Amino acid sequence: MNLAVIGSGGREHAICYKLKQSDKVKKLICIPGNAGTALIAKNIKADITNFNLIYKTLKNHNINIVIVGPEQPLVDGIVDYLSKKKIKVFGPNKFASQLEGSKAFMKNLCKKNNIPTASFGVFNNFNQAKNFIKKNKTPLVVKADGLASGKGVFICNSKNEAKKITKEILAGKFKSSNKVVLEEFLKGDELSYFVIVDKNSYRFFGEAQDHKRVGEGDTGKNTGGMGAYSPAPLLTPELEKKIKKKIIEPTINALKKLKNPYTGFLYAGLMIYKGEPKLIEYNIRMGDPECQVLMMRLKTDLFKIIDLATKNNLKKLKIQWDKRKCITIVLCSKGYPAKYIKNSKIMNLPKIKLNSKNQIFHAGTYKKGNDFISNGGRVLNITSIDEDLYNARISTIKIIRKINWKDGFFRKDIGWKIIKKNNL
16 A cells, blocks of 8 residues: 655654554655655655645655644644545544644534533624633643644733733734633643544553653743653543543534544543543644554554544454653753754764664754755754663663764653652
């Protein structure tokens, strides 16, 4: 079979890495890809917002199945477009993609179907939003309704700050948003919970915990993710039953009733407090950097999983996982998540020896001749699997030290809560 992966980040490199292990995959292309995917797939430079160009590229390469990595093309309707052209594509349609594309849609779906989530209000009028802010306690969470590249969520510790951010969003701070969602702040521990869904059933697809804050000890600005680990000891069998019964299944059933059944990866960002889960947000694709640790732990052939999902036959499948612990640390460009250094040469990257226990997934890189050059804020994902998380983290940091990239920085404490707690 010939497969295409759409996207250019660490998530897409990790997906390509796992697909490449299948003897059923003859040809693998990545659109547009990065310097890492180029090592294991054929990169095709194409604008992923130009669906007609994507379609022509897929036809030219006789692609059988397309896997869409990032959220933007899904929200824009790439699945609907390619499906009409008789291309088999893995991901949710435009309607179901509103789970991530519109926070107001997601919150209203939760309210209608009794899915536990933070209390909230949706506003397109500043005065009405201001009244909500006045009536509620701080901290308050202010969210842009639409996609904002991970920059549309603000935890406000004062009412004046909440009003200021609300006004900016309603004034057009993000092109995707003319509405704002205001929420109560939830206490607890965050958990990333993944399922893979077809029109008939769904299967658990791993869990992870990530670190969003840029600084050690989970301090500083929110980012797209500074690292992640899996499995998460927070997930117990009892908690998982609650997540499925109270959150995942009501969501899937609600979309079926709306005649737009969900298909693809579904990622629930959860807050766990006193053993009870609440939904923070949905993502309509694999997380990044969570995907990197899950692809290292996945034992079942990823192509087989995707193939059965596109045939609506997931119920026939039992997905197997490596029980070892996996961690990924993101090597970022100095300045991230604000203005960061670009086009910096990463000197020692070709010297690093990789194996089944240690991988480097590229995120923001390209090749210039034989050189690897940075072109993103999050540049590399150094990922290791071991019997315990502490040793896995040591392995990743050793590799980062060998890379010795002068324009990069990273968090040395990924997994700090659980490593300290369980003395791993």
